[in-house]
Amino acid sequence: MGIxxxxxxxxxxxxxxxxxxxxVKIYVCGITPYDSSHIGHARxxxxxxxxxxxxxxxxxxxxxxxNFTDIEDKIIKRSQETGIPFMEIAEKYSREYIDAMDKLGVxxxxxxxxxxxxxxxxxxxxxxxIEKGYAYESSGDVYFRxxxxxxxxxxxxxxLDELMPGARVQVSGxxxxxxxxxxxxxADKDEPGWESPWGWGRPxxxxxxxxxxxxxxxxxxxxxxxxxxxxxxxxxxEIAQSEAFTGVKPYVKYWIHHEMLNLSGEKMSKSIGNVLSxxxxxxxxxxxxxxxxxxxAHRRKILEYSEELLQSAEKGWNRIETCVENATxxxxxxxxxxxxxxxxxxxxxxxxxxxxxxxxxxxFNTPGAIAAVFDLVTAINSHIVTTGxxxxxxxxxxxxxxxxxxxxxxxxxxxxxxxxxxxxPGTREAQGDDVSQDLLKILVDMRDAARKAKDFxxxxxxxxxxxxxxxxxxxTSSGTKVRIGK
RNA sequence: GGCGACAUAGCCAAGUGGUAAGGCAGGGGUCUGCAAAACCCUUAUCCCCGGUUCGAAUCCGGGUGUCGCCUCCA
Numbered sequence: 001m002g003i004x005x006x007x008x009x010x011x012x013x014x015x016x017x018x019x020x021x022x023x024v025k026i027y028v029c030g031i032t033p034y035d036s037s038h039i040g041h042a043r044x045x046x047x048x049x050x051x052x053x054x055x056x057x058x059x060x061x062x063x064x065x066x067n068f069t070d071i072e073d074k075i076i077k078r079s080q081e082t083g084i085p086f087m088e089i090a091e092k093y094s095r096e097y098i099d100a101m102d103k104l105g106v107x108x109x110x111x112x113x114x115x116x117x118x119x120x121x122x123x124x125x126x127x128x129x130i131e132k133g134y135a136y137e138s139s140g141d142v143y144f145r146x147x148x149x150x151x152x153x154x155x156x157x158x159x160l161d162e163l164m165p166g167a168r169v170q171v172s173g174x175x176x177x178x179x180x181x182x183x184x185x186x187a188d189k190d191e192p193g194w195e196s197p198w199g200w201g202r203p204x205x206x207x208x209x210x211x212x213x214x215x216x217x218x219x220x221x222x223x224x225x226x227x228x229x230x231x232x233x234x235x236x237x238e239i240a241q242s243e244a245f246t247g248v249k250p251y252v253k254y255w256i257h258h259e260m261l262n263l264s265g266e267k268m269s270k271s272i273g274n275v276l277s278x279x280x281x282x283x284x285x286x287x288x289x290x291x292x293x294x295x296x297a298h299r300r301k302i303l304e305y306s307e308e309l310l311q312s313a314e315k316g317w318n319r320i321e322t323c324v325e326n327a328t329x330x331x332x333x334x335x336x337x338x339x340x341x342x343x344x345x346x347x348x349x350x351x352x353x354x355x356x357x358x359x360x361x362x363x364f365n366t367p368g369a370i371a372a373v374f375d376l377v378t379a380i381n382s383h384i385v386t387t388g389x390x391x392x393x394x395x396x397x398x399x400x401x402x403x404x405x406x407x408x409x410x411x412x413x414x415x416x417x418x419x420x421x422x423x424x425p426g427t428r429e430a431q432g433d434d435v436s437q438d439l440l441k442i443l444v445d446m447r448d449a450a451r452k453a454k455d456f457x458x459x460x461x462x463x464x465x466x467x468x469x470x471x472x473x474x475x476t477s478s479g480t481k482v483r484i485g486k
Numbered sequence: 487g488g489c490g491a492c493a494u495a496g497c498c499a500a501g502u503g504g505u506a507a508g509g510c511a512g513g514g515g516u517c518u519g520c521a522a523a524a525c526c527c528u529u530a531u532c533c534c535c536g537g538u539u540c541g542a543a544u545c546c547g548g549g550u551g552u553c554g555c556c557u558c559c560a
Contacts, residue, residue, distance in 0.1 A: 004502080011490090013502075028560090029560070030560080031559090031560065032558085032559075032560095037560090038560095040559095040560060041560050042560090043560065044560050045560085072558085073558075074558070074559095156489075156490080156555080156556090157489055157490065158488085158489060158490095158555095158556080159489095205558080225560090226560065227554095227559075227560040228490085228491075228554060228555075228560090229554065229555065229559060229560075230555095230559080230560075231490085231554095231555070232489085232490095232555060232556065233555090233556080233557095234559090258560075259491080259492090259553090259554080260553080260554070260560075261560085262553075265552075265553075266553085267553075267554070267559085268560095269558095269559060269560095270558090270559070271558070271559070292509095293498095296498070296499065296508095296509075297498080297499065297500095298499085298500075300491080300492090301491090301492075301499085302491090302492075302552090302553065302554085303498095304498075306497090306498090308497070308498090308510085308511095309497080309498060309510085311510080312497080312498070312509065312510035312511080313498090313509080313510085315509085315510060315511095316508095316509050316510070319509090319523095319524095322523065322524085323524095326523085326524085355507080358502095359500080359507095362502065363502095365500070365501090367498095367499055367500050367507095367508075367509090368499095368500050368501080368507075368508085370499095370500090370508070370509080371499085371500065371507050371508035371509080372507085372508085373508090374507095374508055374509065375507085375508075378524095378525085381523090381524055381525070382524085382525060382526090384524095385523070385524045385525075451519080454519075456519060456520070459519090459520090460519095460520075460521080463521080463522095472522070472523085473521090473522080474521085474522050474523050474524095475518075475519095475520090475521080475522080475523095476517090476518095476522095476523080476524090477517075477518090481523085483522090483523085
């Protein structure tokens with residue numbers, strides 16, 4: 001059974017099969033870097049990162065491209081207000097976005113093209129569309145002749161007759177039809193722009209994506225992503241331009257849109273003003289918990305934002321991390337004891353194996369996959385942490401190893417990295433040096449001695465002080481354990 | 487007004503016609519000097535009304551509500 005995806009174009013679930021065998025080409029509409037990103041922008045970043053990781057796991061070669069729209073009215077406006085060159089503004093916020101993605105564990109794209117880098121190609125496509133009769137020049141603007149393109153409206157489920165009355169407010173007398181959209185916009189000489197066959201100007205909003213897809217991925221790609229808000233007109237127009245220009249259908253085989261992130265029932269959006277800075281959230285919360293939160297709803301469902309939801313994700317993530325930590329220590333300690341009967345653990349492994357991949361196969365159902373991970377966490381914990389652990393036999397240890405490997409694999413596909421994996425001895429972020437490790441051990445030993453002597457005041461004092469330094473002490477039946485806290 | 491999506495426990499959220507996953511919170515218990523971590527038990531007939539079916543949270547029709555798009559927007 002292969003992967004099934006929900007395609008906006010057909011409004012159905014479809015068996016996924018790349019156009020070119022073994023190679024998946026993906027383009028996702030990126031941000032317009034005129035200001036800092038908000039938490040909503042992180043949703044597609046993380047979702048598509050999981051898609052990439054899963055396709056790689058499945059053995060596909062994946063080429064992933066996402067753009068920055070660095071020429072746009074709002075950036076230009078900001079540039080005029082601040083006197084800072086528009087390229088500098090765009091670069092600053094693009095950088096900021098990539099930094100945030102890094103923190104969230106998002107793999108870098110194969111290319112991050114900027115609209116300003118593909119001006120010659122844009123001009124070329126616009127010229128081609130004019131030659132083919134799909135576009136016309138008008139006072140330095142160039143418009144796409146929408147009614148010439150037969151399939152217009154197929155993606156958004158609109159037809160031209162319905163659109164006509166809605167678009168009655170004719171903004172520009174330069175267009176043949178109110179439905180026509182700009183491919184190239186004339187600009188004043190003091191505005192940012194480029195020399196073109198139609199004079200000084202800049203590209204329209206939709207054309208850059210068509211050009212970048214063609215340049216970096218080809219005339220026909222497998223997956224195109226973006227928010228549902230972009231279905232019309234942005235993606236509808238992309239299809240029209242691209243297919244009219246290349247003559248190749250389909251421009252995109254699977255249209256994969258994600259729903260918005262809402263704040264108190266409303267789309268988080270700069271124009272509404274209900275935005276929460278992504279950078280700020282990543283500074284005040286564990287990025288991995290944020291990632292878990294972002295994956296906690298299916299991509300086609302609205303995700304509600306609240307501090308409480310983020311906190312609940314943080315607690316859930318904590319449980320996963322603690323489990324990985326406990327299992328790591330269990331496997332490193334030859335004397336660690338587990339349950340003598342590993343039946344439950346074996347069942348847990350089987351269940352997770354089945355359900356995690358089934359969920360991922362069915363339209364990248366990350367909430368379902370996360371549920372499978374939690375089930376496995378419970379199975380592992382029951383075996384190694386529960387009271388009544390009595391044996392350290394080889395078979396049981398082997399099963400813990402299997403469960404551990406599966407857990408790490410699932411987390412890897414979801415892009416969730418527990419801290420312990422980067423703090424294990426030998427890795428460069430290993431906690432502290434040998435001396436401080438020894439000092440820590442001395443303190444723990446002293447505290448244990450105090451506990452034995454029923455001097456709980458001293459014992460609690462040591463635990464309290466160590467917790468401020470980030471070390472969490474836990475007394476278990478097999479001795480005191482030290483965890484690295486947050 | 488037109489087009490589209492969604493409606494599942496206190497909150498969040500899976501569910502591909504076969505009899506309701508998972509997380510957080512709450513309650514009860516085990517372990518324990520306390521704490522922490524962990525484990526076990528416990529909390530729903532799926533917005534409403536009809537229909538199809540042996541069987542529907544899942545399919546169809548009609549309501550109601552929420553959100554998105556039709557203007558820049560992940």
